Amino acid sequence: MHKWFSPAAARLMRQEIAAANNNEVFFRATLRENVMTDIQVMSRGNQDSVPTVVQAKPGLCLMVIHNHPSGDLTPSGGDITAASRLAREGIGFAIVDNSVSEAYILVEPVQSKPQASVSLKLVNAALGPGGYVAGIMPAYESRPQQLEMAVNLAQALNEGAHALAEAGTGIGKSLAYLVPVLIWARENNRRVVVSTNTINLQEQLLYKDIPLLQRGLPFGFKAVLVKGRANYLCKRKFRELIQRGEDLIEDKDLSNLQAMMTWEKTTRDGTKSDLGFWPGDLWDLVCSEPDACLRVNCQFFRECFFHSARREALDAQVLIANHSLLFADIALRSKGADTGVLPEYHCVVLDEAHNVERAATDWLGGRVTRLSFSRLLARLYAVRANKSKGLLVVLENKLAAAAGLDAELVRGLMETIRQQLVPECIHLGEEINGFFAAAVNFLSQQGEKDLKLRLTGEYAHHPGWQQLVTKAETLFLETARLGKLLEAFRTRLDFLGPQGFEVVLPQAIEIDGIRARLGGLEADLQEVLVGEDGSLVRWAELGTTRQGPRAVFNYAPLAVSNILKENLWEKFPSVIFTSATLTVKKSYDYIRERLGLDRTFKVKELQYESPFNYQQRVLLGIATDLPDPAEHGFQAKIIPAIGESLLASRGRGLVLFTSFYLLNATAAALGEDLTAQGITLLCQGDMPRHRLLEKFQADTNSVLMATASFWEGVDVPGESLSNLILTRLPFNVPDEPVFQARMEEMRSQGKNPFYSFQIPQAVLRFKQGFGRLIRNKQDKGVVLVLDKRVATRGYGRWFLESLPPCPIRSGPAREVLAWQREFLQSTSPQRED
Template identity: 35%
Template sequence: MTRRFVVIDFETTGNSAAKGDRIIQIGAVAVEAGQITERFSTFIQPGVPIPPFIEQLTGINDEMVKDAPLFEEVAPKLLQMLEGAYFVAHNVMFDYSFLQGELDHAGYSRLSMPLIDTVEMSRMLLLGADGYQLGMLADYLGLEHLNPHQADSDAEVTARLLIHLLEKLENLPLATLERLTPFLKKLQSSLESIVGDMIAEKSAFLADEETYDFYRKLALKKRPDFVQSSDDDFTEFKDEEVHDQLQQHMQHYEVRKSQQRMVELVDEALHTNQHLVIEAGTGVGKSLGYLIPGIRHAKEKDRPLVVSTHTVQLQQQLLERDVPLLKRIMPFDFTATLLKGRNHYLCLRKFEHTLMDHHDDNYDMNFTKAQLIVWLTETETGDVEELSMASGGKLFWNTVKSDANSCLNHRCPWFSRCYYHKQRRAAHESDLVITNHALLFTDLKSENQLLPAYKEVVLDEAHHVEEVVSDHFGKETDYFSFVKLLDRLSQTDGDGMMNTFREICDLLEVPKYEHHLANWDTLFSDVKNELDEIFKQIKNICLKKAKSSRSTELTKLTLRYTKQDIEAAAWEPVLEMEARARQFMGDLVKPAKRVLKSFDQYEEHLTVQQKGFLVDLEGILNDLQDEMTDLHHLLSCPLSEEVYWMEAESKGPRHAVTLYAKPVEIDQILADKFFGKKSSVVLTSATMSVKNSFRYLSERLGLLDFGPISAQLPSPFQYEQQAKLMVPTDIPLINEVDQKTFVKKISSSLYEIAKVTKGRMLVLFTSYEMLRETHGAFKSLMDAEEFVLIAQGVDSGSRARLTKNFQRFDNSILFGTNSFWEGIDIPGDDLSCLVIIRLPFTPPDQPVMAAKSEKLKAEGGNPFYDLSLPQAIIRFKQGFGRLVRSSRDKGAVFVFDRRMIETRYGKSFIQSLPKLPVSIKPIDELVSELDDWME
């Protein structure tokens, strides 16, 4: 059956038909049998002025529409096109509501027709796209998009996008289409009958068993079997030979002395069983600097090299860019595997189980199931990082991700296809294992070995190690962590796991189970009530303390507490309730686990689904016990070497408070459990030294006693020609004026700089609050659409997505904090100016910082010079490193913090940078100098 689709795009005077906004341009394209068969476009006289921001966005002005037809004049033509067709648009409800509004206005009856939303279809079928705006999808698919935000061009591109999406849908395997069908009826797009016809046509065809693995009514992409490299082909080589090969295989490759020196040092450390600390400036090429000698050593010794990074971005770069390059140039074969924590991987057993449950009408859950069904035909790894999921999808992921507590291992019907176990088996047979700091240090404290046995490891982005180890050896809990688990056990709609558990017990006639679970419902209610009261009381303590010590206008409250505080009268009711909750939890969980244990004798009578369910139930009961143990730890403060604190949102829910504990120092943990047990650990980063010394890092990580080799390798970039540091003398310090005055001054200064640089500016903040206020103030200064402002926390999306949007638009300015100080790479003309609003000191009252400072002071040290300043310098160097990313980059760095030039310690920040020209003048003189320099 041939269907007709009419793709519509309207340009309008605003976003709301209900508020009187009108259509100013129509683009309509008809599609039949995969071909464009008709086009129609026209301007429309809206009868109201076109607002300036719409004119700026679309390029359509009042002059262009003054002689255009009214909507009622073109309505017959449009209705004729739409007769018997599907109404298709990119964000369909926007265009459909405008059409209905205009039809009402012109006296026509409202339409009723099937709809297709190409945003929704793209999110379901184009899982690798960076974003789902029409322009981004056009770039992704290589579709020509001549005039974005003009209806005729947008409709044309949307029509071509629709053709691609329908082809993609049609090419999915029969098993995938059949699995999708139950979830399609809950989507916005009317795809049921389209997919029904595709299924009817496919039923006659043979399945594509070369591409897909068909199992239990699901189609999975076939993954090539892992082939271990041969030890017999290992060939020794000289480094010059590899550099010759690199010149042949890499564009613009230059032999860099720093990189050659790094290869030599890493090789020496690995062969002499020494640890190495090596700072490699931007542009050194440190990944090849450690991979070349590291892979050679792994093959030579026949044991794996582990490379650990902090960011997913760097892991992907190593696997997708560096490893394929080295496979081409090394004179021997080697294998490499990326292994992450198991929560990154889909559990196929759990996912299959959710596909049988059609009770939930939640749109996000149904849409995410549809996404994942399609994703199984494309993914070889089952790694969630490949997906772009909305917040509702992320909640669903928590129910289907792999985890140790609910794994059936070899008893699982999916075991041979399990993404996590396949990746783990491959890692155990690989020469090179790429992982992240989180998994590396989870493995360090885990009883079950997660990584293959290794003696040599490279820690890239090593300046993050202290923070990651501190997190992994700490604890945290909150009310919602308990509620999430409790709700799965006993949901209010009667569909909880304990009801299913009782049904299975009845079915198999498990003796005495009713006796064991007799008080379960009462105990469940008691536990929930006690936990509810515990966290309400803790939040009250936090709010009272905040009132007595500082302004409660702060939205986020942080309160450090000690064993002495816990022993005070205010905490007595909390501790009594915690003791009762712990008792109730034990009485709740232990009988249920006893009944579960008795299922061993019913193994042969259980279905696969029942076995999986029982393992999931046991996992949740174990998780509850673990949460309760953590809560007891956090409320008893048993360790003098830990710091304890709570955080609460002053205006959040009444029990919204989180408790934390972290070790004050991790040096001894690392010295004993890590550095003392490994033959060679290579620590590298672009930012590890302070005042040309590694003493700060070595002390913090427990490396001093090991006497590591150390080296600083300079960047090959010509900073004296490529960069300029500018420090305004007339921007006040934040403690000299109120925040409103400060924000007004920095916003006007940023605006003047942006006019010179034409946007292309990254602005780094140390606080979200100031970022938001500056974003608002800057917006009020500029003309409509003069600059494209992209702000972390204001605009939605991941760091990678915000960065890509920044690169897509001319005249764009990116406001970022925290994660934007490092790990983002914007080479070339996209970034010409970096502004650092304040020197990045950690607040002295931050609990871990305060505890470390107290310890240092007690030992006779200086908390500012020994801790705060070195930390801030390393952070500052990370921020500075965002500007010059290649030998062809050029730009200016502004620092809006006079402490850099007016304090004794300020020169330490300048000394930490590569040698470059520094200008210290009032902001207007600096802007003028920047203008001359840019030209």
């Protein structure tokens, strides 16, 4: 018997195997000082469940053991797959006989090395007064809150604790987390992912903070931006397209193809964002895809944009990613994939972390439209401007032109393309169009425009819905039929022999990929229409596009807390969550519950006040004589108040709404008056967001009216933003399906969703909105809240107590506006302490 199995451990396992009638039993055990302890039965006779049952808890040396009832300890294929999955987590794998007298150790567990500590002295030396950063940046002022945050995060890393760090505007939180995680990565020779919600923050990290630390810190490190795979040009597919363009794309796309050929020679990284023009559907045909990649067998492998970027990432200590990519990685790994989207990493920092629940919800769900199906199908076969296009056309032409192949086999393959595959593609295309047209029809009959219809059990009995599901079932059958035909066809391509297969290889692997993705879309649509998984929310949307109404089918997880718990909190010794808005009334309870960070985890809860002097630089006014937003007359009363306020501040205002309806009504009512006073009115939707913000920043006589996404991420320092108007408290729309389902779930748990969910969510958004005003030490301005509930309702305190302390005046709108005018006109702004 192997030395790790003590007599007591062997006895316990023997008993469990006997209790399972000598069938297979899977155990987990902890290896301590080379002896198995904590032996537990995980499952009986079910190998597939093993990798998901075991969690690689930090610091534990885990083994999975199972018996082979035959007594033959040779690992099966399933053993090897399971063992290699577990090995990635550092978990060992062993096979024993039923009497536990023989053991075969397939994979030894990783005996974790003690973690090296982050030197607090080095953190102080980096960010403290006269430190490394100050040494290379004379204008840099060491900030006590920043240093304190950096030291606390270093302690969290050293203690193997997670950290929640709310850092007010102006603290310099990115340096505060970068310094300790960089030291940690260097000391432990490990990689860190820093995930953000916005490109703006990624750019700040890449072009400002990281270069600064690369120059300032006494050790070198490499940081790279990681983008999703589909952002990269696949050179192999691009060559195919250039050679076979006439069989794949329409004449109108040829000029874009020409422009891409020029671009490919000079591009820095081969990514879509470097392209400089919108390639439309052409990009789908040339982007890198995992299931269409030949990897080391590709002739372009060495110069491949995607693989070069991944090699760079493997060499880096810091990966900058966005939340979507991080959750795509998590989703893939949680399904047991061999590799993730990102290279292995051992510490995670999530900045702008107030968005994590939404980002995780988006990425762990699914969405199906007619376009997602038909685009994929069109890559196989489509008729464009009376010409046949697609991979099947390319294949047929290649087969017809290839010399020296088995003529009968080639003829048979060409016949299959013409007589089976092409007709089936056409037929499936008709089924797709028919189903989505019927879906639009059904949804149009259900109610208003822009409908979001939550699909609950009651729809199962709706006659119109039943007809739609029947139509979908035909679509599923046809998709499966095409899948089978493609699979059989693909197998026959192998008979072409090495030389012949070489000719059709690019199309063969793309067919494999398209078949798998068509199957994935079908599975997603099935999940929405007939799925029974109670942990998902399902809904159908009726939207509008330039081409007319469209139906969208969606599903999303009801809760992400367990997914985050399994894939973040339990998996990594330290995860750092940071944002300017994480707490509600100074408490982390809400965010912890939403994210599954329960009291079993070791967590540091940290809060740092902004260094800006809100007491002297801000006046918050609340108009209390306007109607409640739910009352008739709210809109009629607030519009004149907004106008008066904006005229008094001579523009320089950002007005945040919670609906486009009110935004448009306000813009229409005030546009003329503002223009007459030389104030430029900018509205969300007039132009792209970044251009709107540039214009607003540059023109100090402008006003920007915006909604949802502008409540956060707007960074306009200086005079241009001196008057911030929050029209109403940003409660979520109650008919949003995921929101609705989460509210119901809370009610079923005996909680009050208004207090447990709606208010905290609105408070965090309100704090974000408020945070738009003061962006640097010199900023000064007023905030006008036109929703009186913040002063008249009990819960209003939640909002006000969550803000940085500042003077608050409430009263009739006329008085509030007068106070604000006086504050803005004070000619000698008070100096910072």
